[in-house]
Amino acid sequence: MTTRVPTMSELTASGETPEVLFWVGCAGSFDDRARKITKAFVKLMHHAGVKFAVLGTEESCTGDPARRAGNEFLFQMQALQNIQVLNGYGVRRIVTACPHCFNTIRNEYPELGGSYEVLHHSQFLNTLLREGRLKVEGGSFRGKRITFHDPCYLGRGNGEYEAPRELLSKLDAELVEMKRSRAQGLCCGAGGAQMFKEAEPGDREVNIARSEEALGTAPAVIAAGCPFCNTMMTDGVKHFEKEGEVAVKDLAELIAEAADL
Amino acid sequence: MGVENILFIVALAVGIGLFARQVRRIARNVRLGRDEDRSDRKAERWGVMARVALGQGKMVVRPVAGIMHILIYVGFVLINLEVLEIIIDGIFGTHRVLSFLGGFYDLMIAVFEWLALGVVVACVVFLARRLVIRIPRFKGREMTSWPKRDAVYILLIELVLMGALLKMNAVDQLLQERGAEHFVKAGSFPVSSWLTPFFAGMDTGTLLVLERVYWWAHILGILAFLNYLPISKHFHIILAFPNTWYSKLEPRTQVRNMPRITEEVKLMMDPSADPYATPAEGDGAPPERFGARDVQDLSWKSLLDAYTCTECGRCTSECPANLTGKLLSPRKIMMDTRDRLEEVGRNIDANNGTFQDDGKALLGDYISEEELWACTTCNACTQACPVNIDPVAIIMDMRRNLVMEESRPRPALTTMLTNVENNGAPWQFAQSDRMKWTEE
Known part of the structure; x- marks a missing residue:
């Protein structure tokens, strides 16, 4: 099945301007699990009639992992190239399903000449729901226990704790909080370029500790808002051999499923 | 001006002088770091300082430690008003110079005494957390001998200081009752009055000496403690204020630009840049690493x-x-x-x-x-x-x-x-x- 997704270059060629640019991100483009999140989010945008576009092959890594791995040169090369492309198209509004892309474009690009309104997909989906462009009623998640794992780069990093929870409240599910949540939420272990390296020696992996805490709430679903958290929590659930009972799902996937898309 | 006043002025000058020297040393060390402008958004910075340092906003996330800490903090800040009186008395040879405030003075001393008791309770609880309950947070690879001793010393010094203050007041009120010379009737002593039975059997001469001993112990203790701060973790009682004022105001996960x-x-990406251009005249200093x-x-x-x-x-x-x-x-x-x-x-x-x-x-x-x-x-x-x-x-x-x-x-x-x-x-x-x- 192919998904019809317009690119910025196509829209620009036909003289059109999208209302928002969807920044897919590297995980969202290449990672098998994260691509499902991308597709769920795209379905929701199509369903809501959002006129959006992606950069496609003109998109490149924001530079987040390079910067956090200490290579500022590479970060700035990535950033300045991306900014050149974004500014070239006159992009003003960006939505992304990755809190790391979100943080970098929102906070670190302005100093380098790239100022945009940047939204995490949970914020964007809430807007669509509030405007009535998207409607969701519980569906298959009614009454199920869902716990939300706060991504550090969305929560502590950028102070957004409510948007994901507001979205989840639309599912009529039973939202259960972990002991450490919101500002006190425990990291999944992937940030700061850890995703791309072996963990340093220790007693256990961070994602195992976090997954244990999440499983402690006896959830049917662990909700994530970041493709890297998603991978980490999925691996953690597998470690405890709970993948049969507990699903790890992105906010966009939950809403799309509830909307029967 | 008696010998005692001169001794006091010398002690005060030495104590404050030594402290100033240590502060200058620390300021010099801090300036060894690289420049970074943190003077923007001033109104916001005052707000952060008021909330986080003055208001102890982040302390209460852990209620037990937070509330106990606030007790010590408020106690120390307010009791310092009494130290002001001690300094004036010490310089001019007066006794309880602020007692002309009358009823307000009585109230002030009463509040200080309750606060002193609060500080004593909190210090005892904190010592118990470190030495008896042994809270895991106070352990760790970096918590070697000195950091552990430092924490205990601070709490013990605070207990000694509060003890001296309360005992001084206990003896003072006995002397007031006995109508001893200079001892004007002033202050109300809700906490130190519990201690008077220990001193009641002593003759007035002994009490006069003891009152001086506690008075000196309190003020010399404070001056010594002041000079302990800069070599101790306890310096946070001062630096917490500038440090929160200069807080990072950007989102937490935003990394500082270079x-x-x-x-x-930008030069690399600029097609019109001359790749063979000689670098601009610098001062010959090697580039910053x-x-x-x-x-x-x-x-x-x-x-x-x-x-x-x-x-x-x-x-x-x-x-x-x-x-x-x-x-x-x-x-x-x-x-x-x-x-x-x-x-x-x-x-x-x-x-x-x-x-x-x-x-x-x-x-x-x-x-x-x-x-x-x-x-x-x-x-x-x-x-x-x-x-x-x-x-x-x-x-x-x-x-x-x-x-x-x-x-x-x-x-x-x-x-x-x-x-x-x-x-x-x-x-x-x-x-x-x-x-x-x-x-x-």
């Missing part, structure tokens, strides 16, 4: 952070790396930075004001690569810190040095960096495949 690199990259190898390479704010740290360990107790047994402890990052900075300061003092290479550096001799690479930059530490210290800034600066100066990232990171450089993604996928997800 403008020098921006210039170079990338990132931080030693304390002088860190921002001055990181150095102020290091002196402000009171080693409470809230950062480490929330650090995902530390919680899962990794070597990293954000508290240790701060303590190492301070210890190395002190070492560099002593080196400068011993060498007539210039630093002589001692073959050591913060990176390697104090903080290991393993610690630096364990950080997930989740900012649980900066969130937890009650005085807005930022260990992540130091970790990032040192990673930058490891990678850009030493070319020593972790091996898997080299692969990731190569991928980003070659195909614009941390994995080995071609940029031309970025739309493949639309075809499946």
